[in-house]
Amino acid sequence: MIRADHIQIVILLGALLSVVFFLQYYGDTEMFYSPKLVKMYKDSNNYSFPKCERNMAAARISGFDGFPDILKDFLYYRHCRYFPVILDLPDKCGSIEEPEDIFLLLVIKSSPVHYERREVLRKTWAKERSYKGLRIRRIFITGTTGTDFEKERVNKLLKTEQQEHNDILQWDFQDTFYNLTLKQVLFLKWMKRNCQQVNFLLNGDDDVFANTDNIVDYLHGRHNNNGSQHLFTGFLIKNGFPVRWDRSKYFVPSQVYEPNVYPNYCGGGGFLLSSYTALMIHSYSDIIPLIPIDDVYMGMCLEKAKLAPASHIGIKTFGWYIPSKKIDQYDPCYFRDYLLVHQFFPNNMYLMWNQINDPNLKCGITNSSRTIQT
Incomplete structure (x- = not known):
């Protein structure tokens, strides 16, 4: 015979399982995991986090069946903020006891298959060195x-x-265009745990050309800012709007982002930010739902933090302009004063880096972006 106290236990267990189910599929960020696991992730330099489970409830979103598969996959895992680390760099910025004094950290988003791009960058502007x-x-x-x-x-x-x-940081998630935001968020969590002391960061794609000497000169010339104050600068985009056409690479339906205008943001090909701003973005990324456009998401976090992105004339993430058809569009004299240009591929990257660093390069008088202040 079933006793009343047994029934109560069953009811309590059912209620507990319901709460766990709710948190797993509707909860946000750290609620998916036990406090012990989250603490392990935050405190340990050697960790492996359990794989985040698919949220099947996402299929109940209005219009879900008509979404592209890549967007469906994004929505299934939109709640996830932790993924297992495959390759880690716990000592990249030194140890906790002896942190390394790093002025500029180059954070380069790279597809796993882009080996040639990474190799060229290691030999050119992304070479680890002191300047x-x-x-x-x-x-x-x-x-x-x-x-x-x-x-x-x-x-x-x-x-x-x-x-x-010793330069690969890899997580076990599908590296797709719609997961670039996730990649940014995961890096910021890693940075907070392993590399808070860095002064500034260049965040960019593996097909940008960056003049790191100019970047260091510009950042070092910032008055009263050693990375402990706000800085976020790049190619500024104002009054951008979500693309509602479902065949576009940049498709974002109203079910994912309801407003018709994006906050101000800098093009995701490449931008500069201080460690202060990076950590502020990290703190707000835990409470702002992910959207599949990573540079817009950075702007959303900045807006929430009441921080503004700024424009820099030396950062060109939407191409560049050469004033004459009689001049090669890859003329090094036009590139030696830029900070960053998107889009470059390995052969042009390697040649350009060697040309602009050639002491015998002769050019006419140009305005130097090294003196430009945002």
Whole structure:
């Protein structure tokens, strides 16, 4: 015979399971995991976090069946803020006891299969070195791609790169365009745990050309800002709007982002920010739902923090303009004064870096972006 106290226990267990279910599929960020696991993630330099489960409730969103598969996948995992780390760099910025004094950290978003791009960057503008006594360090942030044997091969490639260069930070999530925001958020969590002391960051794609000497000169010339104050600058975009056409790469339906205007933001190809601003973005990323456009999401976090992105004339993430058809669009004299230009591929990248650093390069008088202040 079933006793009343047994029934009460069953009811309590059912209620507890319902709460767990609710938190798992509707909860936000850290609510998905036990406090012990979250503390382990935050406090340990050697960690592995459990894989985040798909939120099947996302399929109940209005219009879900008509969304592109890539957007469906994004919505299934939109709640996730933690993924297992495959390749880590716990000592990239020194140890907790002896942190390294890093002036500029190059944070480069790279697809797992872009080996050639990473190799060229290691030999050119992303080379780890000191410039005028200020240390420059490099990290490639990436996820996974493919399935089964293909995924295994690519992961072995990244592991080999890691062993040789110590510059790969990889998580176990699908590295897609719609997951670029997730990649940014995961890096900021890593930075807070491992690299808070860095002064400034360049955040960019693996197909940008960056003149790191100019960048260091510009940042070092900022008055009263050693990274402890707000700085976020790049190619500023105002009054941008969500693309509602479902065949566009940039499709964002109102179910994902309801307003018809984006906050001001800088083009995601490349921008500069202080460690202060990076950590502020991190703090707000825990409470702002992800959207699949990563640069807009940075703008959303800045807006929430009441911080403004700024424009820099030396950062060109939407192409560049050469005033004459008689001049090569890759003329080094036009690039030696820029801070960052998007989009470059390996052959042009390697050639341009060597040309602008050639002491025999002769150019006419141009305005130097090294003196431009935002």
